[in-house]
Amino acid sequence: MSADLNPIEKAKYVSARRAVDYVEDGMRVGLGTGSTAAWMVRCLAEMVRNDGLNITGVATSTRTAELATSLGIKVVDLNEAKWLDVTIDGADEFDDNLTLIKGGGGALLQEKIVATASDKMVVITDPTKHVKTLGAFPLPVEVIPFGWQTTQSLIEKALVDLDVDGRNITLRLNQDASFRTDEGNLILDLHLERLEDAQQVSHVLNQIPGVVENGLFINLCDVVIVGAADGSAIVRDINNGTVTNEQVAVNESDSIFTDVGG
Structure with missing residues (x-):
């Protein structure tokens, strides 16, 4: 080595x-x-x-x-x-x-x-x-560019009813521009700090129009x-x-x- x-x-x-x-x-x-x-x-x-x-x-x-x-x-x-x-x-x-x-x-x-x-x-x-409880690392959510700010607002509203400690959301950047995935989409990073029910969070996020997928692997x-x-x-x-x-x-x-x- x-x-x-x-x-x-x-x-x-x-x-x-x-x-x-x-x-x-x-x-x-x-x-x-x-x-x-x-x-x-x-x-x-x-x-x-x-x-x-x-x-x-x-x-x-x-x-x-x-x-x-x-x-x-x-x-x-x-x-x-x-x-x-x-x-x-x-x-x-x-x-x-x-x-x-x-x-x-x-x-x-x-x-x-x-x-x-x-x-x-x-x-x-x-x-x-390795963590006891997920959430310290921001949860990435891939969203389509069309209406992404509306999608972000919908996510913010959904987080109110979920068992998480943080609800701050940031658009991922690549230097001064928006980061783009291989599919040309955007990524919103959800600073949840703690999430207890990954299954619930994943299900709720993927029901929101504009969300392509989230970073919870269950x-x-x-x-x-x-x-x-x-x-x-x-x-x-x-x-x-x-x-x-x-x-x-x-x-x-x-x-x-x-x-x-x-």
């Missing part, structure tokens, strides 16, 4: 390295978006180059597709793959029920579609993402891997009801780090 990585990046790398153990030859693999998922893509690419691993990837964003393709992973559209064996992705928050908040990178819609079209979803994180995650800088990982498998502490066999070669920079 590169000595230049800070502890959080080391933890992300360890979780990614452990997650690729779920990938077997011939699989169709959902490739997540974000800094932790980028480590996973690099780990898979190393296996493709060095071990002859034959996989087909379905990316959850344009930037993931570009990274995977540049590293030699075959990437196809979900319409071509149809169904996936496993998806590996990051998360912005997760609780003990493996309910997630995702969308910090703005790819929540494609991420949720890909995760839903998979036999298994493996989430890779560092220790800072009953989608099967396994969460929490990496640590010392090379250990906690693996939570909700289907087996197990929590194991493992030592991850880290490849000491520097080949995986040569493309790090994005």
Whole structure:
């Protein structure tokens, strides 16, 4: 492992390295978006180059597709793959029920579609993402540009009747312009601070005209891997009801780090 990585990046790398153990030859693999998922893509690419691993990837964003393709992973559209064996992705928050908040990178819609079209979803994180109660991380909501301010007002009204601590909503920006998703939509970040009933919040939000999707991932995650800088990982498998502490066999070669920079 590169000595230049800070502890959080080391933890992300360890979780990614452990997650690729779920990938077997011939699989169709959902490739997540974000800094932790980028480590996973690099780990898979190393296996493709060095071990002859034959996989087909379905990316959850344009930037993931570009990274995977540049590293030699075959990437196809979900319409071509149809169904996936496993998806590996990051998360912005997760609780003990493996309910997630995702969308910090703005790819929540494609991420949720890909995760839903998979036999298994493996989430890779560092220790800072595990929370007792969701909501400290702003909940992303993807909305269409037409009438987005009206949609925001409708969301604000809906939040009054929900069990949340905060109701501030901000439009996500990219420098001085509105952030645009791969589908050309906008993202409203809901600063809820605490949300107790993810199912209710998700249902209410998705009933509002103009809302495309929200960043709550409920009953989608099967396994969460929490990496640590010392090379250990906690693996939570909700289907087996197990929590194991493992030592991850880290490849000491520097080949995986040569493309790090994005």
